[in-house]
Each structure stands twice: as structure tokens, then as C-alpha cells.
Amino acid sequence: MEARMGVKALAFDVFGTVVDWRGSVAREAAALAAQLGIQTDPLAFADAWRAGYAPAMDRVRKGELPWMHIDALHRMILDSIAEQFGFGGLSEAQRQHLNTVWHRLTPWPDAVAGLTRLKQQFTITTLSNGNFSLLTAMAKNAGLPWDCIVSAELFQHYKPDPETYQGVARLLNLPTSQMMLCASHPSDLRAARAQGMKTAYVMRPFEFGEHVPLPKVEPGEFDCVAQDFVDLARQLDA
Structure with a gap:
């Protein structure tokens, strides 16, 4: 005791x-890129998406943004980096599905x-x-x-x-x-x-x-x- x-x-x-967020996000990004014929660096994409996490939360904590849950913040970050990693042409449905990769992370x-x-x-x-x-x-x-x-x-x-x-x-x-x-x-x-x-x-x-x-x-x-x-x-x- x-x-x-x-x-x-x-x-x-x-x-x-x-859970392993980096490996999980990179695997889904790589599969999506292969499906759509997009050239990208899936690990760099995962890192960039995660890098936006703390600054976005800090904006909420400081009152610069209204209260937003993480799904909403993740979508805001995704939209800001999608073009850089070749995902700018994703449909709304594809963006919504990709944004929920954070629901599917592997332990x-x-x-x-x-x-x-x-x-x-x-x-x-x-x-x-x-x-x-x-x-x-x-x-x-x-x-x-x-x-x-x-x-x-x-x-x-x-x-x-x-x-x-x-x-x-x-x-x-x-x-x-x-x-x-x-x-x-x-x-x-x-x-x-x-x-x-x-x-x-x-x-x-x-x-x-x-x-x-x-x-x-x-x-x-x-x-x-x-x-x-x-x-x-x-x-x-x-």
C-alpha cells in the first residue's frame, strides 16, 4: 500500500x-494522399498540425477566441496548413473526415x-x-x-x-x-x-x-x- x-x-x-498521435495522423494522411495522388510528407504534416495545438488553446485561454472545443481548433489549424501540404483541394466531406483522425488515434x-x-x-x-x-x-x-x-x-x-x-x-x-x-x-x-x-x-x-x-x-x-x-x-x- x-x-x-x-x-x-x-x-x-x-x-x-x-495514444500515438504522430504515427496515427501520419498514417491516415499518407493513405489519403496515396488515394488522391497527392505528394506530401505525412510526418511533417502531423507535426505541423500538432504544432498549432498549444498556440490555438492559448488564444482561447487569453480570451482572443471564444471557447472552442478541440475538434473546432483542430479544424481551424487544418484549414490553415492544408494548402502547404497538398490538401488544399479536399472537399468539405474529406476535410471533416480527416479532422476526425484525432478520434481514431492508436494507443x-x-x-x-x-x-x-x-x-x-x-x-x-x-x-x-x-x-x-x-x-x-x-x-x-x-x-x-x-x-x-x-x-x-x-x-x-x-x-x-x-x-x-x-x-x-x-x-x-x-x-x-x-x-x-x-x-x-x-x-x-x-x-x-x-x-x-x-x-x-x-x-x-x-x-x-x-x-x-x-x-x-x-x-x-x-x-x-x-x-x-x-x-x-x-x-x-x-
């Missing part, structure tokens, strides 16, 4: 931590097995900036065994706003000290820790490609450092 640190629920970041190989194991001992939930319908569709498509789905959309605040971390604890009727955020992004973990959560850093060395180094973390900065979800389950005695 000591390894569990009094934690009763685990909240998971999703994009990059649970990392350890994700389902690790989550299933953790679920035996803890309540497991998402805490993602992805919208509720996106996370629901993703879970169904990928077989992700969540006990519940919590989206930033429920609070109309994006991480790292404090309202998101406080909000998931409130929904589960737990103090933040009995919750642990599990994420591959140190900035997310630091924001959760500032709200009283325990933290688990899960390494995802291929999230941004094999040539991009892992972010730097200080020794002992987080409560757990795990190679993957199965390793995290072992460390938490699950």
Missing part, C-alpha cells in the same frame, strides 16, 4: 501519453494492458484537453478501458489552468492529494502538482519522433517515473 501514496484515482493525459502498445491492470486497483479517468465526444469515440475505437471520461470541455478551461485539475478531483469527490496525474509532459505534471496532485511521469520517447530527445526532468521531481503503463502498474503495486 505504501507505493500507492494514498492515491485512489489516476487521471491520464491522453495525446502522446496514451501505445502497452496502453490497454497497463490501464486494465491499473483499473483493478484505482479509478482511472482521462484528464485531457480533447473534447468529450472525441475522447469517447477514441476510447471506443481503441478499446481504452476508462472508468470515466473527463474532458477540459466540462470546465471550459484548458490545461494547465488550475480549474482542470481541481475539476476532475471535484467530479470524483476526492481531494487532489488522493489523485495522481499520469502524463508524458512535464509541464502538465508540474501544473497538477501545484494543485496538490501526485504525479507520474511516463516516458514516451517516440511521441515526437525518434530523433527528438525526451524533455529534461529533475531527479525526484515527480512521485513516479515509469517506462510505460505496465511499469507504472508495477510501481503502484497494481
Whole structure:
């Protein structure tokens, strides 16, 4: 029990931590390009689409844009980069389908097995900036065994706003000290820790490609450092 640190629920970041957004988006982009006879760099396309994510959310957080969920922000970014990557001629139906690739992301190989194991001992939930319908569709498509789905959309605040971390604890009727955020992004973990959560850093060395180094973390900065979800389950005695 000591390894569990009094934690009763685990909240998971999703994009990059649970699912491989880069590989998934690139595969669909490559298939679409081949179908339409378009020359493109699918990995560069995935990277460019993702690169617009944080700036778009920041515009919402600063009030420069009204509240918009992630599907709407993803579509705004897609429309801004489509021409650059040869997708400018897509029909509206094709753009809509491509935009929902984020609903169909593939989990990392350890994700389902690790989550299933953790679920035996803890309540497991998402805490993602992805919208509720996106996370629901993703879970169904990928077989992700969540006990519940919590989206930033429920609070109309994006991480790292404090309202998101406080909000998931409130929904589960737990103090933040009995919750642990599990994420591959140190900035997310630091924001959760500032709200009283325990933290688990899960390494995802291929999230941004094999040539991009892992972010730097200080020794002992987080409560757990795990190679993957199965390793995290072992460390938490699950």
C-alpha cells in the first residue's frame, strides 16, 4: 500500500501519453494522399498540425477566441496548413473526415494492458484537453478501458489552468492529494502538482519522433517515473 501514496484515482493525459498521435495522423494522411495522388510528407504534416495545438488553446485561454472545443481548433489549424501540404483541394466531406483522425488515434502498445491492470486497483479517468465526444469515440475505437471520461470541455478551461485539475478531483469527490496525474509532459505534471496532485511521469520517447530527445526532468521531481503503463502498474503495486 505504501507505493500507492494514498492515491485512489489516476487521471491520464491522453495525446502522446496514451495514444500515438504522430504515427496515427501520419498514417491516415499518407493513405489519403496515396488515394488522391497527392505528394506530401505525412510526418511533417502531423507535426505541423500538432504544432498549432498549444498556440490555438492559448488564444482561447487569453480570451482572443471564444471557447472552442478541440475538434473546432483542430479544424481551424487544418484549414490553415492544408494548402502547404497538398490538401488544399479536399472537399468539405474529406476535410471533416480527416479532422476526425484525432478520434481514431492508436494507443501505445502497452496502453490497454497497463490501464486494465491499473483499473483493478484505482479509478482511472482521462484528464485531457480533447473534447468529450472525441475522447469517447477514441476510447471506443481503441478499446481504452476508462472508468470515466473527463474532458477540459466540462470546465471550459484548458490545461494547465488550475480549474482542470481541481475539476476532475471535484467530479470524483476526492481531494487532489488522493489523485495522481499520469502524463508524458512535464509541464502538465508540474501544473497538477501545484494543485496538490501526485504525479507520474511516463516516458514516451517516440511521441515526437525518434530523433527528438525526451524533455529534461529533475531527479525526484515527480512521485513516479515509469517506462510505460505496465511499469507504472508495477510501481503502484497494481
